[in-house]
Amino acid sequence: DGGITQSPKYLFRKEGQNVTLSCEQNLNHDAMYWYRQDPGQGLRLIYYSQIVNDFQKGDIAEGYSVSREKKESFPLTVTSAQKNPTAFYLCASSIDRGAGGDEQFFGPGTRLTVL
Amino acid sequence: AQSVTQLGSHVSVSEGALVLLRCNYSSSVPPYLFWYVQYPNQGLQLLLKYTTGATLVKGINGFEAEFKKSETSFHLTKPSAHMSDAAEYFCAVRYSSASKIIFGSGTRLSIRP
Numbered sequence: 193d194g195g196i197t198q199s200p201k202y203l204f205r206k207e208g209q210n211v212t213l214s215c216e217q218n219l220n221h222d223a224m225y226w227y228r229q230d231p232g233q234g235l236r237l238i239y240y241s242q243i244v245n246d247f248q249k250g251d252i253a254e255g256y257s258v259s260r261e262k263k264e265s266f267p268l269t270v271t272s273a274q275k276n277p278t279a280f281y282l283c284a285s286s287i288d289r290g291a292g293g294d295e296q297f298f299g300p301g302t303r304l305t306v307l
Numbered sequence: 308a309q310s311v312t313q314l315g316s317h318v319s320v321s322e323g324a325l326v327l328l329r330c331n332y333s334s335s336v337p338p339y340l341f342w343y344v345q346y347p348n349q350g351l352q353l354l355l356k357y358t359t360g361a362t363l364v365k366g367i368n369g370f371e372a373e374f375k376k377s378e379t380s381f382h383l384t385k386p387s388a389h390m391s392d393a394a395e396y397f398c399a400v401r402y403s404s405a406s407k408i409i410f411g412s413g414t415r416l417s418i419r420p
Contacts, residue, residue: 196350198350227410232316232412232413233412234397234410234411234412234413235351235397235410237407240407250407280348282350282351284350284351291358291404292338292339292358292401292403292404292406293339293356293358293359293401295341295353295356296351296408297353298343298350298351298352299350300349300350301348301349301350303348
């Protein structure tokens, strides 16, 4: 089955630690995205990548880092510089053929809690 | 600034009643429009989308939405609510093929027995 997988589903972090969230897709999509979701605030874009070895900051990139070494993988690192990292993190991908109607496909999410 | 607005953060309807979730966008140029559904602790799933052509779009699970340019709206409807429709619904807009998708703040739909 084609789709997007995120791991782990739940993640607990102590203050001051960096953690990495995994996102893998086998849809052969060029573009991948990371969103943060907080209650009542919808989705906010952290980083996105339209091609391997290239990525751009979204609206709330501070305290986060990403890499895109392979087309299938787009891991997100939450660094100790992120002051309020407790949230639900969603990874998405899209074909990104340059057509505006291409929808994004989402993974199941990772819930990060800072202890 | 370009935006998308979902009126009502929480909507409650009785089982069997009409579901109406509101979405308005902020451009005179017709954008690309999407509705997504999110069940608790899960990712988002596409319900339907409007790109061009017919303004009444049918989606999964019996939902449909109508693009109304004069009202800059893309409201989501379902004639008869089921208990399984309880979820969070997000309207999303893309104003051009070169721009990013903008998500609304979401509407939580509750279904009363």
